[in-house]
Amino acid sequence: MIGYIVRRLLGLLPVLAAAAALVWALMFLLPGDPARLLAGGQGADPEVVRAIRVEWGLDLPPWRQFVGYAARLLRFDLGTSYIQGRPVTAVIGDHLIPTLVLAIAATVLAAAGGIVLGSLAALRRGRAADTAVLTLALVGASAPVFWVGLLLIVVFASWLGWLPVVGYGLDGATLPFVGIRLPEWDHLVLPAVTLALVSMGAIARVTRASLLDVAGAGYVATARSRGAGRLRVFLQHGLRNALVPVVTVVGLNLAALLGGAVATEFVFAWPGLGKALVRAIALRDIPVVEGCVLALTAVYVVASLGVDLLYPVLDPRLSSP
Amino acid sequence: MNRQSPRAAAAWIAIGLPTAALLALLGAGACGRPTPKEAEQVFRFRLREDPPTLDPALVTDNLSEAITANVFRGLVAMDPESLDVVPAVAASWTVSPDGLVYTFRLRAGARFQNGRPVAADDVAWSFRRLLHKDTHSPRRWLLEPVAGAADFAAGRAGDVPGIVVSAPDTVTLRLERPFAPFLAMLTMSGASIVPREVYDDPAKGYRRAPIGCGPFQVTRWEQANVIEMKAFDGYWGGRPAVDRILVRIIENRTTALEEYRAGGLDSLDEAPENPGPDLAAEVHRYPFISVGYIGFNLGLAPFKGNAALRKAFNYAVDKDYLWNVLMPGGNIPGRGIIPPGIPGHDPDLPGYPRDQAKALSLLAEAGYPGGRGLPPITLWVNTSEDNRRIAQQVQADLRKVGVSIAIREVDWAAYLQAVEGTVAVPGQAQMFRFGWSLDYPDADAVLRLQLHSRNAGPPGNYFRYANPEFDRLVDEALVMTDPKARADNYRRAERMAVMDDAVWLFLNYYQSATLFKPYVKGIVHTPLGEFRIPLERLVIEKPAA
Numbered sequence: 001m002i003g004y005i006v007r008r009l010l011g012l013l014p015v016l017a018a019a020a021a022l023v024w025a026l027m028f029l030l031p032g033d034p035a036r037l038l039a040g041g042q043g044a045d046p047e048v049v050r051a052i053r054v055e056w057g058l059d060l061p062p063w064r065q066f067v068g069y070a071a072r073l074l075r076f077d078l079g080t081s082y083i084q085g086r087p088v089t090a091v092i093g094d095h096l097i098p099t100l101v102l103a104i105a106a107t108v109l110a111a112a113g114g115i116v117l118g119s120l121a122a123l124r125r126g127r128a129a130d131t132a133v134l135t136l137a138l139v140g141a142s143a144p145v146f147w148v149g150l151l152l153i154v155v156f157a158s159w160l161g162w163l164p165v166v167g168y169g170l171d172g173a174t175l176p177f178v179g180i181r182l183p184e185w186d187h188l189v190l191p192a193v194t195l196a197l198v199s200m201g202a203i204a205r206v207t208r209a210s211l212l213d214v215a216g217a218g219y220v221a222t223a224r225s226r227g228a229g230r231l232r233v234f235l236q237h238g239l240r241n242a243l244v245p246v247v248t249v250v251g252l253n254l255a256a257l258l259g260g261a262v263a264t265e266f267v268f269a270w271p272g273l274g275k276a277l278v279r280a281i282a283l284r285d286i287p288v289v290e291g292c293v294l295a296l297t298a299v300y301v302v303a304s305l306g307v308d309l310l311y312p313v314l315d316p317r318l319s320s321p
Numbered sequence: 322m323n324r325q326s327p328r329a330a331a332a333w334i335a336i337g338l339p340t341a342a343l344l345a346l347l348g349a350g351a352c353g354r355p356t357p358k359e360a361e362q363v364f365r366f367r368l369r370e371d372p373p374t375l376d377p378a379l380v381t382d383n384l385s386e387a388i389t390a391n392v393f394r395g396l397v398a399m400d401p402e403s404l405d406v407v408p409a410v411a412a413s414w415t416v417s418p419d420g421l422v423y424t425f426r427l428r429a430g431a432r433f434q435n436g437r438p439v440a441a442d443d444v445a446w447s448f449r450r451l452l453h454k455d456t457h458s459p460r461r462w463l464l465e466p467v468a469g470a471a472d473f474a475a476g477r478a479g480d481v482p483g484i485v486v487s488a489p490d491t492v493t494l495r496l497e498r499p500f501a502p503f504l505a506m507l508t509m510s511g512a513s514i515v516p517r518e519v520y521d522d523p524a525k526g527y528r529r530a531p532i533g534c535g536p537f538q539v540t541r542w543e544q545a546n547v548i549e550m551k552a553f554d555g556y557w558g559g560r561p562a563v564d565r566i567l568v569r570i571i572e573n574r575t576t577a578l579e580e581y582r583a584g585g586l587d588s589l590d591e592a593p594e595n596p597g598p599d600l601a602a603e604v605h606r607y608p609f610i611s612v613g614y615i616g617f618n619l620g621l622a623p624f625k626g627n628a629a630l631r632k633a634f635n636y637a638v639d640k641d642y643l644w645n646v647l648m649p650g651g652n653i654p655g656r657g658i659i660p661p662g663i664p665g666h667d668p669d670l671p672g673y674p675r676d677q678a679k680a681l682s683l684l685a686e687a688g689y690p691g692g693r694g695l696p697p698i699t700l701w702v703n704t705s706e707d708n709r710r711i712a713q714q715v716q717a718d719l720r721k722v723g724v725s726i727a728i729r730e731v732d733w734a735a736y737l738q739a740v741e742g743t744v745a746v747p748g749q750a751q752m753f754r755f756g757w758s759l760d761y762p763d764a765d766a767v768l769r770l771q772l773h774s775r776n777a778g779p780p781g782n783y784f785r786y787a788n789p790e791f792d793r794l795v796d797e798a799l800v801m802t803d804p805k806a807r808a809d810n811y812r813r814a815e816r817m818a819v820m821d822d823a824v825w826l827f828l829n830y831y832q833s834a835t836l837f838k839p840y841v842k843g844i845v846h847t848p849l850g851e852f853r854i855p856l857e858r859l860v861i862e863k864p865a866a
Contacts, residue, residue, distance in 0.1 A: 032736075091544070165580040170547055266573055268576070269572060275545060
């Protein structure tokens with residue numbers, strides 16, 4: 001198992017190298033001069049623009065810029081933000097925690113809700129509850145995050161006043177050692193539910209299909225014939241064996257949320273990594289763009305690895321990857 | 322027997338423990354939240370994005386200014402209502418009869434937020450810092466009229482002979498030549514006075530923890546979330562009534578409005594066009610010294626050398642419909658360049674009210690009868706909902722006189738590149754929408770910076786407008802000391818650029834539209850813009866809960 005993990009982690013290196021090269025090339029090809037923006041944009045003093053280009057090495061030929069960038073990465077140096085003037089690692093650190101908290105909370109909610117709803121639909125196959133769950137799943141998967149978020153804000157924040165409208169909160173606990181603040185729990189609810197609703201439908205559908213699949217398996221019939229209770233058959237023989245594809249969907253969903261929650265972060269003014277990346281692109285803060293993309297790539301690959309490692313826990317037959 | 326396998330137990334622990342830890346931390350955060358102090362006055366407003374910088378030497382945008390205007394002070398300040406230059410760190414000043422020597426006497430009792438008194442040496446050091454090439458200040462031109470400043474900025478001299486500390490509380494600035502808007506320029510953020518012991522820091526810690534001598538001090542900056550400022554007890558103008566300011570970073574306009582409605586904000590910029598009966602009384606509208614237009618690229622076909630065509634475009638577009646019907650409540654239909662409230666503004670300037678017959682006649686005169694024969698024309702805008710609506714309306718109006726244009730929407734960085742070009746080569750954009758806020762309340766801040774031929778290309782004249790008579794009038798006004806004669810020069814120059822040369826498609830003069838809760842008192846409707854409302858004058862009179 002340890003050898004497998006090491007092999008997978010080593011496999012991360014070419015993925016990161018490819019992502020690094022690709023993002024560099026894309027930022028290089030993107031029109032717009034970071035030095036001009038740093039020098040004030042409209043009416044920028046050409047002398048100041050020139051000086052900034054020299055300071056950040058933007059005056060060098062492209063191949064030298066790329067070599068410098070690659071050499072930095074080999075030293076594990078992501079560089080310094082053009083705009084904020086501090087290490088990119090610090091910028092990523094500030095935004096990664098909000099993203100992780102939101103993605104984990106949304107995934108836990110989506111998995112719990114999706115598995116319960118999917119199980120209900122499978123147990124009541126062909127009845128009203130099944131139709132209702134399938135319809136809800138379809139609506140959840142099709143509704144734009146932007147729209148769902150605004151709807152929840154209007155109902156639960158503006159009309160009912162139960163929850164705050166937007167933001168991360170001002171007084172959440174601070175993580176020891178790194179000094180990064182966590183959100184206040186009530187600020188987390190609406191964005192997490194918004195994200196969860198979107199993926200809950202897919203998880204419910206997969207759970208339902210997988211449960212129906214294993215319901216006809218021989219070991220379920222055997223358990224029944226041996227007099228096992230309905231709940232025990234469902235939990236121990238049905239649900240547990242049906243969870244392998246569900247874990248895949250949940251894991252990939254978590255990985256996608258870590259980098260793809262931009263719309264939710266935008267609606268709820270959540271200081272996550274996706275929003276930071278979009279802003280860095282707009283400001284041509286190239287080191288931050290490169291650092292965010294590399295961080296998101298690494299997180300995605302590690303999350304996929306986590307999913308793979310969960311398979312043998314759920315199904316011992318998959319223990320030799 | 323119901324036996325749980327060790328693998329399943331491990332899975333539950335693996336999932337359950339981090340979740341429980343997360344919930345516990347969040348709960349702890351909620352429980353440990355401090356309760357606000359009883360009588361504390363807190364003012365909360367929104368910025369759509371984090372300010373790019375809090376270093377006053379680097380500020381060029383209004384988001385940054387929203388913070389730095391409250392943290393820093395210069396020798397002089399702009400009265401937010403009258404736009405007169407008034408004392409700030411300097412208690413008084415004199416100007417020599419030839420307009421070359423400015424002597425400032427510092428007020429006793431002015432202190433930085435680190436507790437140290439402000440001295441004349443700080444003024445000299447801050448000004449040298451602004452000019453120094455390593456600072457990369459986009460605002461170093463503020464001090465370029467000072468004798469020797471240009472050489473120092475270029476690295477050709479080790480000091481600025483025009484900046485002299487003549488006593489611990491007196492600083493003298495000697496100019497190369499008279500420069501009428503010099504005092505007004507000293508009111509800008511770039512000319513703020515900063516403490517050397519904080520700003521002479523290679524690690525640049527001041528970028529996140531700025532120290533000035535203004536009424537508020539930045540105490541927290543969490544990216545994409547909040548900036549907190551607290552009242553500075555030692556402010557020379559008296560401690561502000563508001564104890565704490567929370568600047569919430571909320572990008573989305575719709576959710577920001579919901580937050581305002583829900584009571585999470587006391588003020589909101591970008592008030593909605595149709596606020597509805599519940600908010601109508603809370604909208605404050607007031608002029609903003611800024612002008613909106615569509616620039617013509619006079620270096621490219623078909624606008625190059627064809628004033629009749631540019632006039633035809635002006636007559637074809639219905640500015641009244643644009644600002645009174647399509648996008649009401651915000652801007653005022655524009656007729657020219659110098660906004661109302663600025664000396665030189667010409668209320669009698671006819672401009673180009675919509676007139677399709679004139680537009681058609683001018684199109685024929687331009688060589689394109691009914692729009693026939695025109696090459697493909699693209700109107701460039703930078704991405705924003707408002708810009709898109711404006712561009713679509715202009716496109717529709719032009720179509721009514723037979724002119725077809727395409728619209729190209731790109732982000733700000735790509736847009737600037739397409740518009741500016743280089744000094745020698747025009748940008749690729751033939752028409753482009755722009756707004757220009759005057760950095761100081763003087764016609765010089767738009768006429769010279771945007772339209773003088775010396776500034777062709779990236780320095781500001783993206784249109785490549787070159788009219789020697791216009792240049793002469795603007796240059797002459799720069800050194801005039803009689804305000805009436807200056808204003809007259811500017812009026813003549815503006816008429817030339819508007820009525821003779823139609824250098825832009827004149828769209829609007831801006832207005833600020835800001836929401837304020839009724840309990841916020843002391844609001845000054847300043848033409849400097851909603852982010853320059855002096856927060857030290859606000860009082861929060863919230864009824865007891």
